[in-house]
Amino acid sequence: MHLVSFASRHMSSLSSTTWRLPAALLLLSLVPLAAGAVRLVGLATGTALTVDNARFLVTPLPVVLHIVGATLFCLLGAFQFDSAFRGYSPVLHRNVGRVAGVCGIMAALSGLWMTVAYPIPKALQGDLLYAARVLVAISMALAIGVSFRAALRRRFVQHRAWMVRAYALGQGAGTQVLILLPVTLIAGEPTYLLRDLLMVSAWGLNLLIAERIVLRRLSSA
Numbered sequence: 001m002h003l004v005s006f007a008s009r010h011m012s013s014l015s016s017t018t019w020r021l022p023a024a025l026l027l028l029s030l031v032p033l034a035a036g037a038v039r040l041v042g043l044a045t046g047t048a049l050t051v052d053n054a055r056f057l058v059t060p061l062p063v064v065l066h067i068v069g070a071t072l073f074c075l076l077g078a079f080q081f082d083s084a085f086r087g088y089s090p091v092l093h094r095n096v097g098r099v100a101g102v103c104g105i106m107a108a109l110s111g112l113w114m115t116v117a118y119p120i121p122k123a124l125q126g127d128l129l130y131a132a133r134v135l136v137a138i139s140m141a142l143a144i145g146v147s148f149r150a151a152l153r154r155r156f157v158q159h160r161a162w163m164v165r166a167y168a169l170g171q172g173a174g175t176q177v178l179i180l181l182p183v184t185l186i187a188g189e190p191t192y193l194l195r196d197l198l199m200v201s202a203w204g205l206n207l208l209i210a211e212r213i214v215l216r217r218l219s220s221a
Contacts, residue, residue, distance in 0.1 A: 022085075025078035028174035033074065036067035055118040062113040069107030070170065076100035077167045097151075101144045101163075104170055108144070112137035122192065129196040136203055140169040161214045168203075168210035175202035 043060050047053065056063045077100045079085045086093045115125075115133040125133075147162035179198050183190055190198055 019082070019084075022078040022082045025081070025171070026075065028171055028178075029074040029078070030174075031177045032173035033071050036071060039063065040067055055120070059117065062110045062117065066107055066110035066114060069103040069105075069110060070173070072103040073100050073107050073167075073170050074174075076103070077163075077170070080163070081167070094151075097163075101148055104144045104166055105141050107170060108137045108140040112141075124191070124195065126192060126196045128193070129199050132196075132200045132203065136169050136172065140166050143169065157218065160217065164210045164213055165207065168206035171206055172203045175206050178202075179205075 039056065042053070043056065043064065047057075049057055076096050080093065080097055080100060112134060115130060115137065143162045143166035147159050147166060150156070150159035150162060176199050179202050180190065180195075183198060189195075
């Protein structure tokens with residue numbers, strides 16, 4: 001009820017610029033979350049077995065955990081960066097943050113599980129992308145843990161900095177869509193090393209943006 005009340009009050013004052021960041025983050029999440037929803041529906045309804053989806057049908061648990069965790073982390077996290085939301089109810093911000101953080105850790109660890117356990121063709125994941133996914137998953141989980149610890153110690157500047165970094169890593173799939181889509185439309189779907197480089201560059205870009213945000217907040221603190 002608190003979230004519904006906030007949303008109605010928040011939407012009634014769209015002249016404020018604070019809504020733009022959550023809206024942009026939700027828009028960035030749109031395609032990966034839609035793809036995840038389609039994947040879940042396919043698993044639930046027993047989609048036909050193909051080379052592309054065989055690994056998910058044989059071992060569905062990690063992909064289900066990943067989709068659910070990433071969906072909630074991206075959706076709830078988008079509002080956590082809204083200053084109006086934090087100011088409206090610090091208690092709600094804290095409780096939503098706990099749920100989002102747990103979901104983020106679940107998304108990271110299940111992503112690590114999928115990377116290690118699923119047989120993925122070399123055309124879709126070479127050594128570079130494999131290493132990057134392992135590193136991103138571990139770094140994301142650790143960043144959320146450090147953020148939680150900082151919040152418990154009331155070091156809120158540090159808490160926000162590490163959560164910004166974790167969210168940037170969690171939004172890698174959204175940025176990958178933005179990078180891969182134009183390449184695919186122009187030259188066809190990239191494979192092998194080019195695909196690896198483009199996928200990895202999305203996390204790199206997100207982290208650069210995250211560090212810029214963190215440094216700007218530190219300089220204004």
